[in-house]
Amino acid sequence: MHEVSLIESLIALVEQERDKQLFARVTTIRLKVGALGPAEPEALSFCFDAVAAGTIAEGSRLEIEIIPGEGWCADCCTSVPLSERFGACPICAGGRVRMTGGDVLRLADLEVE
Amino acid sequence: MCTVCGCEAINVDFDAHAHHHAEERLITIERDILSKNNAYADANRRRLRRAGVFALNLLSSPGSGKTSLLVRTITALKARWPIVVIEGDQQTSNDAERIRQTGVSAIQINTGKGCHLDAHMVGHAMESLPLERGGLLFIENVGNLVCPAAFDLGEACKIVVLSVTEGEDKPLKYPDMFAAADLMLLNKSDLLPHLDFDIDACFAAALRVNPALQILTVSARSGDGLAAFYAWIAERVALGPA
Numbered sequence: 252m253h254e255v256s257l258i259e260s261l262i263a264l265v266e267q268e269r270d271k272q273l274f275a276r277v278t279t280i281r282l283k284v285g286a287l288g289p290a291e292p293e294a295l296s297f298c299f300d301a302v303a304a305g306t307i308a309e310g311s312r313l314e315i316e317i318i319p320g321e322g323w324c325a326d327c328c329t330s331v332p333l334s335e336r337f338g339a340c341p342i343c344a345g346g347r348v349r350m351t352g353g354d355v356l357r358l359a360d361l362e363v364e
Numbered sequence: 365m366c367t368v369c370g371c372e373a374i375n376v377d378f379d380a381h382a383h384h385h386a387e388e389r390l391i392t393i394e395r396d397i398l399s400k401n402n403a404y405a406d407a408n409r410r411r412l413r414r415a416g417v418f419a420l421n422l423l424s425s426p427g428s429g430k431t432s433l434l435v436r437t438i439t440a441l442k443a444r445w446p447i448v449v450i451e452g453d454q455q456t457s458n459d460a461e462r463i464r465q466t467g468v469s470a471i472q473i474n475t476g477k478g479c480h481l482d483a484h485m486v487g488h489a490m491e492s493l494p495l496e497r498g499g500l501l502f503i504e505n506v507g508n509l510v511c512p513a514a515f516d517l518g519e520a521c522k523i524v525v526l527s528v529t530e531g532e533d534k535p536l537k538y539p540d541m542f543a544a545a546d547l548m549l550l551n552k553s554d555l556l557p558h559l560d561f562d563i564d565a566c567f568a569a570a571l572r573v574n575p576a577l578q579i580l581t582v583s584a585r586s587g588d589g590l591a592a593f594y595a596w597i598a599e600r601v602a603l604g605p606a
Contacts, residue, residue, distance in 0.1 A: 253479055253511035260400045264393070272391055282397070289514040289540065290397075337539050337573045346572065356398060361391045 254294040257356065258302040264358050269307050274363035277311040281360050285353040287320040287336045320353030401515055404483035408490065408518025409605070416497035417448075418601045421517055423541055424525035425534075426507030429551045431459045433525060433584040434502055438466045441594060445601075446499035450489045452481040452506045459504065469493055480511040483518055500601070513540040520605040521546040528552045528559055532566035539573040547578045547596060554583040 265277060284292050292315045299313045320333035324340040325347040331340055333350060340348045396402070412419050424430050431451075438447050449470040451459040460472035471489045473481060486503060495501070503519060505512040524545040526534055529552055535542040542548065548570055556563070563581070570577055580596065582589035 253514065256478065256480075256482065257397055261397050263400050264395055264397065268391060268393060274389075274391075278388070289511075336543075337536070356396065358393045358395050358397055360393055362388060363391060364388050 254290055255298050255302055257290055258295060258299055261358055262303060262306050262308050265308055265361065266306070268361060272363070276364045277308055277361055278364060279312045279314060279362035280308060280358070281314045281316065281362075283316050283318050283355050283357045283359045285318045285320065285355040287333065287350060287353040288318075288356050289354070290356050292317060316359065318353050318355055321351050322348040323351050324348045398514065398516075401483050404487055405516035405518040408483055408487050411487075411490065412495070412501065412518060412520075413605055415495040417495045417499050417501050418605060419501040419503060419517075419519040420597070421503045421505060421512075421519035421522045422525060423505045423509075423512050423522060423545070424507060424527075425509045425530065425538075428507070428525045428527040428530065429584050430504050430507070430525050431462055433549065433551060433582070434504060435462055435466055436584050436587065436590065437593070438463065438468055438502075440590065441500070441597070442466065442468055446494075446496035448493040448495065448499065448501050450481075450486060450493070450501065450503045452485075452504060454478070454506060475506055479506060479508050480515050481505050481517060482515050486517045500597070509534070509538040509541050513544045521600060523547045523549060525549045525551050526566070526570075528556055528561040528563075532562045533569050535566070535570040535573050542570050542573045542577065545574065545577060546600075547580065549593060550579065550581045551584055553581045553588055554586045 265280065284290055284295065295315065296313055303309050303311065322331050322333040324331050324343065324345065326345045327340060327342050330351065331342060331348065333348065333353065336350055339346055422430050422434065434449065441447065447468045449463045449468060451463060451470055451472045452475060453459055454475050457472040460470040463470035471492050473485050473489055475481065481503065503517055522545045524541050526548060528550060550566065567579055570579060580589055580592050582593055
């Protein structure tokens with residue numbers, strides 16, 4: 252499950268911030284996770300507590316904002332919502348849709364003390 | 365319970381509450397979670413470029429014939445290029461042993477519970493390999509069609525290996541890997557007469573997720589199609605790292 256190593260990378264980012272911004276405790280970690288991206292939000296939440304134990308992130312709350320999938324349909328010449336990365340256009344059912352959003356995996360902000 | 369923020373403090377007057385929360389702050393970060401891996405990958409890429417070594421990352425599900433393909437490829441190409449290999453598996457050094465029998469240097473990385481190679485592991489493995497100018501580095505990733513797609517290792521190109529004993533709709537079921545690849549090798553073509561594998565449907569599925577994907581049909585067993593693969597490597601090496 253690669254969500255474990257993604258959470259480890261996330262905690263490493265938080266530790267880097269602690270070294271720069273000098274805080275003692277993190278109360279909330281907010282992520283932006285794209286619906287079409289490489290990580291499953293439920294799997295991230297599932298392993299978070301176990302991976303965070305003994306680190307600066309122990310006891311903090313993980314909040315995940317899901318960024319919806321979006322694409323550009325070359326036939327309709329418009330942005331369309333996309334539920335699958337290589338899905339068809341929901342308007343014309345054509346296949347010429349290029350994903351334009353919804354694949355992020357980003358640490359947005361931290362609440363710290 | 366505090367009605368301002370939901371904290372557990374009780375009997376706090378407003379001033380005390382303000383004081384209690386004075387040290388809380390919000391820090392905006394907006395950094396990619398894979399940025400740490402990507403930084404290692406960039407370092408690997410710079411190091412490979414300085415050393416003049418062209419790196420190829422081989423990806424597939426387990427059992428697609430990556431190692432057999434690599435053994436045959438190395439045997440054919442080792443007189444032409446200095447070759448070194450990094451092998452990724454959860455356990456055992458069996459694959460590195462097989463590669464070493466061809467006479468080239470190979471390092472085995474065991475990822476333990478990990479399901480993919482990351483750029484940090486590969487950077488350390490590179491320290492133990494003789495990187496000769498003008499040479500090739502093959503990285504055989506952990507057999508897994510999911511996670512390795514997200515982890516840049518610093519390679520010049522990604523090659524996904526699919527075998528005809530898998531379903532022709534694999535590219536649609538595991539699109540990230542095929543979307544990230546530069547070349548797809550459809551392996552075990554010697555078995556095609558015994559199977560109902562629809563090769564056209566497979567190509568269509570792969571091209572749907574990645575219209576720029578190049579595809580070659582090969583057999584690591586019979587050697588069919590491998591000349592085209594070697595020509596592809598020569599062409600990419602001549603172009604240099606992207």
